[in-house]
Amino acid sequence: MSLEQRVREAKERLDAHVREIVRWHFSPETGTPFWLEKAKELNFDPLKDINSFDDLKKFPFFEDEWLRGGPVRRWVPKAYANRPIYVFETGGTTGIPKSRIVVDDFRIDYEQFSDTLPDKYFPKGSNWLMLGPSGPRRLRLAVEHLCQYRGGICFCIDLDPRWVVKLIKKGWMEHLRAYQDHCIDQAMTILSAGHDIKCMFTTPKLLDALCKRLESEHSSIEKAGITGIFCGGTEMTSQWIRFMIEEYLGPNVYIAPTYGNTLMGLAAAEMPTAEQNYKITYYAPEPRAVVQVVDFDDYDKVVPYGQSGRVLLTTLTKEFFVPRFAERDEGEREPPSEKYPWDGVSGVRPWRGIAAQTTVGVY
Numbered sequence: 347m348s349l350e351q352r353v354r355e356a357k358e359r360l361d362a363h364v365r366e367i368v369r370w371h372f373s374p375e376t377g378t379p380f381w382l383e384k385a386k387e388l389n390f391d392p393l394k395d396i397n398s399f400d401d402l403k404k405f406p407f408f409e410d411e412w413l414r415g416g417p418v419r420r421w422v423p424k425a426y427a428n429r430p431i432y433v434f435e436t437g438g439t440t441g442i443p444k445s446r447i448v449v450d451d452f453r454i455d456y457e458q459f460s461d462t463l464p465d466k467y468f469p470k471g472s473n474w475l476m477l478g479p480s481g482p483r484r485l486r487l488a489v490e491h492l493c494q495y496r497g498g499i500c501f502c503i504d505l506d507p508r509w510v511v512k513l514i515k516k517g518w519m520e521h522l523r524a525y526q527d528h529c530i531d532q533a534m535t536i537l538s539a540g541h542d543i544k545c546m547f548t549t550p551k552l553l554d555a556l557c558k559r560l561e562s563e564h565s566s567i568e569k570a571g572i573t574g575i576f577c578g579g580t581e582m583t584s585q586w587i588r589f590m591i592e593e594y595l596g597p598n599v600y601i602a603p604t605y606g607n608t609l610m611g612l613a614a615a616e617m618p619t620a621e622q623n624y625k626i627t628y629y630a631p632e633p634r635a636v637v638q639v640v641d642f643d644d645y646d647k648v649v650p651y652g653q654s655g656r657v658l659l660t661t662l663t664k665e666f667f668v669p670r671f672a673e674r675d676e677g678e679r680e681p682p683s684e685k686y687p688w689d690g691v692s693g694v695r696p697w698r699g700i701a702a703q704t705t706v707g708v709y
Contacts, residue, residue, distance in 0.1 A: 352687035356632060360688075361398040363633035363662060368396045371667045376425040380412070381667060383420075399636065402660060403646060408671040413444035413609075421447045423664065434484040436608045443482075443508075446608050451665045452484055455611040456492040458631055459604075462614045463496075467574035467600035471497040472544035475572075477533045477552050478579060479507045484608045485579070489547040492576075501541060503532035526552070530559050537570050546572055549579035550586060557594040567599055578604035578612070581675075581695050584624040591618070604628070605675075605694050609668055610635045610659050616685070628694065629686035636660045639679035639691055642698075645672060648689075651681050656697055674700060 371381045372392040385392060390404050413421075418433055432448040474493035480486050480502060493500035513522045533556055537543060548556065553575065560566050567575070575595070582603050595601060605628040606612035613628035613635075630637040639655040641647040649655040657675040661668035676697045680690035 349682065349684060349687060352684075353682050356682075356687045357399075360633040360636065364399050364402065365397055367662045367664065367667055368392050370425070370664050371423065374424075376423055378423045378667065379420040399660075402669045405669040407645065408668050410444060413446065414442045416445075418445050418447055421666070426665065432487070433482065434608050435482040444608070446484075446666060448484070449665050451611070451663050452488040453491050453495075454663075455631060455634070456488045457495055458634075459612045459614060460492055460495055463574065463576070463602060464600060468496065468545050468576075469573070472574075473498045473541055474500045475533060475536055475543050475546040475548075476500050476502040477505075477529070477546055477548035477556065478503075479505050481506060483507075485547070489576075492547075493545070498545070499541075501536045501543065503529055503536070505529050526555055530555050534559060537572075542571065544571055545574045545576070547576045547578075550577060550582050551580065553577060553590065557590070561594075566596070567594060568596055573599055575599065575601045576604065577601055578606055582626060583695075584618065584626060587618050587626060588620075588624040591624075605691070607673075609661055609666075609671065610637070611661070613637060613691075614686075625692055626694075627680045627683075627690045627692040629683070629688065629690040630659075632686075632688050634661070634663050636662070636688075637691055638689065639677060642676075645670070649679050651679050654678050654693075657691060657694070673697070 370376050371378045372385055374382070381392075388405070395401065395404060419431075422431055426449050429449050432452075434446050434448055434452070435443040474489065476486070476489045476493075478485050478489065486502065490500040490502065510522065510525060513519075513525065529552060533552075557567060560570060587601070587603065590601065600617055602617060603615045603626045604612050605615070611631050611634060613630045615626050615628045618624040618626050628637075636659070638658040638660075639649050639653075640658045641649055641655055645656065645658055654676060655678075657673040657677060659668065659671045659673050661671075674697050675694050677691040677694040680692050682688050683690065
């Protein structure tokens with residue numbers, strides 16, 4: 347099948363998925379209280395007038411403030427009223443943390459992501475190190491589930507990214523370095539305890555710090571037994587990933603860059619290569635989430651391939667419907683690939699409109 351045919355089929359699947367999800371969230375029997383109430387303000391009928399992804403333009407842009415404050419149960423679909431509910435919170439990078447309810451989405455998202463990981467470097471049955479945020483963050487449970495789904499045991503550390511943000515805002519850089527050292531100390535204790543850990547999740551800054559610590563002790567990621575690294579949480583540049591691969595990881599360690607957050611799920615990327623000049627192109631997990639790169643001045647307009655724009659996210663699951671949310675990021679629009687027959691995004695970085703006010707620390 348040609349790529350053109352696969353792109354067309356993917357679009358048809360997305361349109362069908364949109365119809366299913368919108369009807370679910372706006373039907374009186376299964377719907378979400380927030381959306382059933384919001385429907386009264388709309389100048390169209392979601393149950394009749396939304397038949398494709400493009401029809402979602404009828405909705406207003408999703409607002410951050412809707413996810414700040416409670417009651418959080420207004421986001422629980424009626425069909426899930428009696429299910430155990432998780433609440434995940436964002437790290438508070440752009441202000442008061444946003445809250446998202448979850449039943450199974452984090453499990454589904456990370457099981458799908460598991461299929462993108464090469465077993466050679468992420469062997470089934472291997473134990474993992476979770477060197478990332480703890481507390482009410484989605485990543486905490488999601489990485490542990492990913493490890494368990496692949497047959498391993500997950501070892502976690504304590505990390506509060508909100509404290510890190512406060513340290514940076516106060517200019518307490520000595521405290522910031524001490525807290526980062528505290529996190530790396532925990533990781534080193536786990537890695538040196540004989541738990542046979544082969545895989546890990548971490549953020550770019552913590553991976554850099556861990557590699558430096560291992561080097562200072564005449565070791566390396568490879569010598570520590572790690573063969574596969576799932577990395578995400580903050581932006582990664584091509585220059586950084588090239589440096590990590592060439593200077594710290596070597597040819598026998600695989601790094602899987604990801605772009606994601608509490609609202610989206612996880613956009614995957616192939617391991618960057620020298621042939622591609624280490625460019626990182628992320629592809630959202632369609633049809634459960636869609637990422638578009640839109641014009642900085644007109645969010646209804648998708649930019650041409652290769653052009654820069656703001657990232658516009660739409661989340662489409664039975665637990666969570668978020669149409670047209672303007673992310674805190676920008677990047678370049680990339681064409682579909684054989685593996686992912688829909689648009690991707692590269693060069694992800696803080697959106698220029700808030701970059702100066704965005705505080706990204708150890709996390």
